[in-house]
Every structure is written in structure tokens, then in C-alpha cells.
Amino acid sequence: MLDKPYSAISQFLKLESAGGILLMASALLAILIANSALAPLYDLFVDLPLQLRIGALDVSKPLLLWINDGLMAIFFFLVGMELKREVLEGELSDRRKVILPCLGAVGGMAAPAIVYLLINDGDSAATSGWAIPAATDIAFALGILALLGSRVPITLKVFLTSLAIFDDLGAIVIIAIFYTEQVSATALLVASACVVALALLNRGGVTARSIYRFVGIIMWVSMLKSGVHATLTGVVLAFFVPMRDAKDPENSPLKDWEHDLHLLVAFMILPLFAFANAGLDLRGVGLQQLTHGVPLGIAAGLFFGKQIGIFGICWVAIKCKWADMPQGMSWLSLYGASILCGVGFTMSLFIGSLAFEQTGIDRLFDERLGILLGSLLSGIVGYVILRKSLPIKS
Numbered sequence: 001m002l003d004k005p006y007s008a009i010s011q012f013l014k015l016e017s018a019g020g021i022l023l024m025a026s027a028l029l030a031i032l033i034a035n036s037a038l039a040p041l042y043d044l045f046v047d048l049p050l051q052l053r054i055g056a057l058d059v060s061k062p063l064l065l066w067i068n069d070g071l072m073a074i075f076f077f078l079v080g081m082e083l084k085r086e087v088l089e090g091e092l093s094d095r096r097k098v099i100l101p102c103l104g105a106v107g108g109m110a111a112p113a114i115v116y117l118l119i120n121d122g123d124s125a126a127t128s129g130w131a132i133p134a135a136t137d138i139a140f141a142l143g144i145l146a147l148l149g150s151r152v153p154i155t156l157k158v159f160l161t162s163l164a165i166f167d168d169l170g171a172i173v174i175i176a177i178f179y180t181e182q183v184s185a186t187a188l189l190v191a192s193a194c195v196v197a198l199a200l201l202n203r204g205g206v207t208a209r210s211i212y213r214f215v216g217i218i219m220w221v222s223m224l225k226s227g228v229h230a231t232l233t234g235v236v237l238a239f240f241v242p243m244r245d246a247k248d249p250e251n252s253p254l255k256d257w258e259h260d261l262h263l264l265v266a267f268m269i270l271p272l273f274a275f276a277n278a279g280l281d282l283r284g285v286g287l288q289q290l291t292h293g294v295p296l297g298i299a300a301g302l303f304f305g306k307q308i309g310i311f312g313i314c315w316v317a318i319k320c321k322w323a324d325m326p327q328g329m330s331w332l333s334l335y336g337a338s339i340l341c342g343v344g345f346t347m348s349l350f351i352g353s354l355a356f357e358q359t360g361i362d363r364l365f366d367e368r369l370g371i372l373l374g375s376l377l378s379g380i381v382g383y384v385i386l387r388k389s390l391p392i393k394s
Helices: 003-014 015-036 039-046 063-087 095-119 138-146 154-178 185-205 210-224 232-240 251-277 292-318 329-341 345-355 368-391
Strands: 048-052 057-062
Touching: 003 292, 015 039, 015 329, 015 345, 039 063, 039 292, 048 063, 057 063, 057 210, 063 154, 063 210, 063 232, 063 251, 063 345, 095 154, 095 210, 095 292, 138 154, 138 329, 138 368, 154 232, 154 329, 154 345, 185 210, 185 232, 185 292, 210 232, 292 329, 292 345, 292 368
Parallel strands: none
Antiparallel strands: 048 057
């Protein structure tokens, strides 16, 4: 009797769409609560003060920032390991397969930023949000693709995933360069010492996770205090996790760790992040808020900028024979995938929290409004076009 429900749960967790479905449910729940009588409880939840103190070391933040600066470091750690694996042994190790998604990612980051800046030209306070529409949420995108079932060719999934990986890499670089506060030399020196220690551990063939965790925690705290965004710790740490065990070449510490973290990230960290960041109070939102440059620029960047940038540069690359059209894909399916990349939810919310964290909450606009509108429109239109362009398999 117990086998059936457990089997159903197991099948759900195996679905590619499960992570995206849970993200959507978490975001929707946050919006519903934020627009109900429970809104004060939601505010108390995200503003709950939490303090970690060890001697003179004091880290005190509201729960929202513990999620954004702490738990999201684990997400970036997973992204870093996926990137390293793909470059060394995966799809990104084949140069010919890399060219098209790499160029697509460049266009898919540049065009939305340009659209945003054109709409917000002359508003110096708004320009710091230029990177918000440059992001793609692969969990949502793959979740929408999964709704199309077996008609989706594996090449389209590989293209979309590879493009999202390059997109994530670009987002990491943007965060490191443009969203770093005033740097503390002492804290940065400690973080640098941690990087040296990680390099020595990797070179020495050390595979024990506990040692990497210990150094990673020290580096996270020092990055937090340095002014460089603490989530970058996850990416740096990932690059030093050994791909192979010198004593057992068949064993991959990186793949094992990546596998073990996937469920935690997909089914706890990202939904919790979505819930804590998507609680947009829509009561009182009118034409003035909808047409403000920031949400309008983000929505237009995600929907129009993404499809123009990705499809445009891919069209040029294929026509100029710099790259090949992936097997099983057509121009229409490539266009549909380009629109689908306008679902920027998770990373867009994250960058948005950095871009306007100094402006306070009493502003006219809310960047989350633009992210939700742009992502929703991109998801719906992308799905409709892909459904029309991909043949039904008998």
C-alpha cells in the first residue's frame, strides 16, 4: 500500500519540470500571501533578524539576506560545479557545439541591457538595474520545455542548457565587477589565503568534503566582510573541487557532490529564495507603476531584448557558417527557444536585489513587477511557438 504514494513522489522528483513547477508555486504563494491579510506575517518572516557571533566575529542580517547571501552561495556552488563538468567532459568540451549557445548568450545578455538602458535613458537612479533582464532561469525554461513532452529534441535541450550556463557565467562576472561594494583589504586578504589553500588541496589530491566545506565557510565569511558579494564564494570553491580521484580515477568527487546537492538546491533553496523574494504587493499598483522605466525596461528587456539578441546573433552565425543549426531544430523552434530564454526569474530577482538594495522600499517602482511580467510573457509566447514548431512524435 505504501509503495504507490512513494512511487508517485519519486516519479515527480524525476520530472524535469518539477523544479520549475515548485519555483512557480513558491512565487505564486508569496504573491498571494503578500496581497492578503497575512501580509504582515510575510514581512515579519523576511525581516526576521538572525545573528551569528563567535568572539569578535559578528554576522547579523535579516532572514532575507541570509537566504540571498548564504543559501544562494550553495546555488552558485552547484552552478560552478556544473560549469566545470560541462567544460571538462560535457557539451561545452566540444568546440563546435559551444559556438552557437555561446554567441547566443552574448547577444541574450547585451540586447536586453541595451533595451533597458534605452527606456531608462536619463534616469541615473534607474541605470543600475541594467543587468536585471540579462539573466535566464534554466529551471523555469526546462520546466516549460518538459510540458511539451517527447516532441522536444535533445539538441534543443542541450542548446538551451548550454546557453543558460554561459548566461550564468556572464551573470557571475557582472556581479563580481558591477555589484561589489567598497572592498576591505584585510577581509579580501583572508579570502585570497583561502583560495591558495583550496589550490593546494586540489593539487594534493584531497577529496574530503569536510575540508573543502571548512575552507569554504571561512572564505564565505571573509567575502561577506570584504564587500565582494559572498555568493561568489560558491563559484570559486567549485572550481577547486577535484574532477577525478587520483586514487580511484573512476570516481568523480565533483559529480558525486553535484548529484547530492541537486535536490537540495532545486527543491529547497531555490523555492525558498523565490518565496522570500517574490512577495510583491500588487494592491494599489496602477498605470504609473506599470509604465515606470524600471519595470517597463525589465519586462521589455526580457521579452523583446532576449529574443532579438539570441535569435539575431544565432541567425548571423548560422548564415555566416560560423556554427551549424542543431539537428532536429528549425528556425521557428530556435526562435521559440530564444523567447523562452526571456524567463529570467531566479537570477533576475537576485541581481535586482543587488541593483537596488541601497534605494530603500519606498520607491515608486518595484523591479519584481517587471521581472514577473517579462518572465510570464516570455514563458507563454515561447511555449506557444515551440508547441507549433515541434512535430508530435507518434
